Amino acid sequence: MRVIVTGGAGFIGSHLVSRLIRLGHEVLVIDNFSTGIRSSVLQQLDVLELDLSSPEFVNKLPKGDFDAICHLAAQSAGSVSADNPLYDLQANAMSTLLLSRWCIEKGISRFLYASSMVTYGNTDKSPVSEDQLCLPRSYYGVSKLTSEHYLRLGALEGLKPTSFRMFSVYGPGQDLENVRQGMVSIYLSYMLRGVEVPVTGSFERFRDFIYIDDVVDAWISALNLSSTPQLVYNIGSGSGTTVRELLMLLLQTLDLSSDYPICEMTGSDNDQFGLYADINNIRNDLDWVPNTDLSEGLRLMYEWAAKIL
Structure with missing residues (x-):
């Protein structure tokens, strides 16, 4: 399978790229390296350095055939989104819209998206399921929810998206120098x-902490399917x-x-x-359960x- 991974130099993206390579897939990484790291793994791959917050990026996307795209590139800190909401909108929602339109035009139907638990906002109900009303409390949360809706509309035109509302992901590879996120x-x-x-x-x-390897397992499970029964899934530990x-x-x-x-x-x-996640849907549809407890x-x-x- 030929897969594009945006944000492939970031924390979650780099783990996903490494797993895809081990499984024998061909990977093209797209990243602007504003926070990502040029790891030894990336040095062995095709890497396209692009800033997806600029609408011109679509003119520089590759010409070849691809089977799927995993879109993880984003401005991903809630506190940073409050400092510059316009950039947050461009880096997150606009990039998803333009990338999904490009996929539809190129016939790349499978589109996996990194959404977030922040779409829910504050709720008195936990565990929270995917049908819970979303009232995000940050510009970051709004941009993620907007992206989900863009992909929902794309599904009406043949796109086969799956969005993952990831809860508090942690593990090796996180940026220990960044004290504004994680x-x-x-x-x-x-x-x-x-x-x-x-x-x-x-x-x-309280938070729902989920280990990075378990998160990647969920992405791989979805990628192995041509589509998923639902457009949106929680990824969390369930506690x-x-x-x-x-x-x-x-x-x-x-x-x-x-x-x-x-x-x-x-x-x-x-x-x-x-809040913490209700993971019944992803357990039933993708046969996925987390395997690593917090300790x-x-x-x-x-x-x-x-x-x-």
Whole structure:
């Protein structure tokens, strides 16, 4: 299978690219390398350096035949989207619209999209299922939900999209230097440096943490199908973990004292308080279940981080 992966130099994208290569697929990576890393794997592949926030990118897309596209390129931090909502719209929603139109014109029907749990906004209901009313609280969430709707319309013209509302993905390869995105990687980074951990928001907030290998398993399962029964699926563990519980698990993983300095700070109004995924649909339709519990995933991530720092 010939597959285009946008955002293939990023955290999730690079893991997906590596798995596709191991499975024998031919991969073209598209990335602007604003946050992605030019890994040793990418150096062996065809890589097209493009900025998908610029509408002219469609004129530079490849001419060959492809079987599918996995669209992960995005501005993916909620706090950054508040700083520059226009760029967020261009990098996320506009790029998805133009890329989906290009696929329809070229006859590339299979389109997998990296959406997010932030589309739901705050809800009193957990686990949250895909039919829950979406009221995002950030520009980032709006751009992701808008992209889903563009793909829904594309499906009326022959596109076969699957959007994944990914919950809090973590694991080896996350950017430990980026303290604006990724709760696990942020807290781990501070602890590895031996400095106080600033927590923006209540310790009682909760998230659904899902290990990177499990996420890639779901993408591969969908890619192996010509289409999926539903257009949108949650990818999560199916359970919630409070910030307090996560911090304690990290301290145990790093063998740090329970009185390690942690400071609770005022959070953002745009932040979700908490939700976790209902994964019944993806379990039934894709025969997918997560295999890595949080304790094991944190151990694997710490072992990786300790080697690179």
